[in-house]
Amino acid sequence: MAKIKEVAQLANVSISTVSHVVNGTRYVSPKTKEQVQAAIATLGYKANSAARALKAGSFQTIAMLVERSTNPFFSEVVQAFEEVCFNEGFLLTISICDGHEERQVEQMKFLQARGADGYAILLESISGGLAKLLRNENQTPTIALDSGEYEDIPSFKDNSFLGGQIAARHFAELGRRRILVLAGPERHSRMMDRLSGFQQEWSMNGFDVDDVRIVHSPLTFSAGFKATMNAGTKLAKVDGVMALCDALAIGSMAAISQLGRQVPEEIAVIGYDNIEMSKYTSPTLTTVSQSASRFGRAAAEAIISNIKGENTGTSDQLVQPRLLKRGSTAT
Structure with a gap:
């Protein structure tokens, strides 16, 4: 990204002059202003909103309620979300909770007491108590990221049903028919959407749903490992593992290796999320x-636009998933 010093050098003006043109803080002659604007356009320079806000002491804040999880997808989403906030002059504060309703409600009351310009919710599911609190705060822009659906709370999520269908089609193409599905928690609405999409596509292809074994577990590496190890002798009949998040898939591959089976020769494995680590497994x-970074950036841009009054819509927004074929299903 171009720096203000480079703009000044190209326009042959001082850094302070560039600053005055960008911020409109002092009169600059039309000719000089034109030179600066041309340099900005050439270099693609973007003013640092965060720096301006810090100098003016005028940071706006977004408070985020986050699930306590070792799933890297959540941390990658938060990192991308925070980067957009900082660049736009917003301060992101994070409060971590678990899935219990009482903890969600307590944490949200704490955030509301402190006040914020917007709220972002990144949880496995939104409890009824939390939804009521958010509904009562309907004057403050709020968005739910990958947190299911609840009336009056706009959500930003992937098309999980389609994602499940995509995975089922790939197994069908590979000729794999006996599938172990690591499905995550039953209360997690996106996991259930992915499972439903998988099952529907499986049936539409004429395959026996009885050949699909479903195991529910937390969204962690260790849960994927344990679920696969616990499959034990039954794994001998499995030729595919569908994990509804990458953490489960990576844990499962470690267990498959420990059990003496080969990926993908004997068992093909498909994950979900495309976390950074998925490119470095063996x-x-x-x-x-669903690209965690793209997901987090787009969600942050949506709520900031809402806070600024540029977009007051409350409709749900879907990220369309796509299959990335790599070594764990190579033939």
């Missing part, structure tokens, strides 16, 4: 990508 992990 073999590399085939995954249904």
Whole structure:
């Protein structure tokens, strides 16, 4: 990204002159202003909103309620979300909770007491108590990221049903028919959407749903490992593992290796999320990508636009997933 010093050098003016043109803080002659604007356009310079806000002491804040989780997808989403906030002059504060309703409500009351210009919710599911608090705060822009759906709370999520269908089609193409599905928690609405999409596509292809074994577990590496190890002798009949998040898939691949089976020769594995680590497993992990960084950036841009009054819509927004074929399903 171009720096203000480079703009000044190209326009043959001082850094302070560039600053005055960008911020409109002092009169600059039309000719000089034109030179600066031309340099900005040539270099693609973007003013640092965060720096301006810090100098003016005028940071706006977004408070985020985040699930306590070792799933890297959540941390990658938060990192991308925070980067957009900082660049736009917003301060992101984070409060971590678990899935219990009482904890969600307590944490949200704490955030509301401190006040914020917007709220972002990144949880496995939104409890009824939390939804009521958010509904009562309907004057403050709020968005739910990958947190299911609840009336009056706009959500930003991937098309999980389609993602499940995409995975099922790939297994069908590979000729794999006996599938172990690591499905995550039953209360997690996106996991259930992915599972429903997988099952529907499986049936539409004429395959026996009884050949699909479903195991529910937390969204962690260790849960994927344990679920696969616990499959034990039954794993001998499995030729595919569909994990509804990459953490489960990576844990499962470790267990498959420990049990003496080969990926993908004997068991093909598909994950979901496309976390950074999925590119560095051995073999590399085939995954249904919803791009955590793109997801986090787009969600942050949406709520900031709402806070600024540029977009007051409350409709849900869907990220369309796509399959990334890698080594864990290579033939």
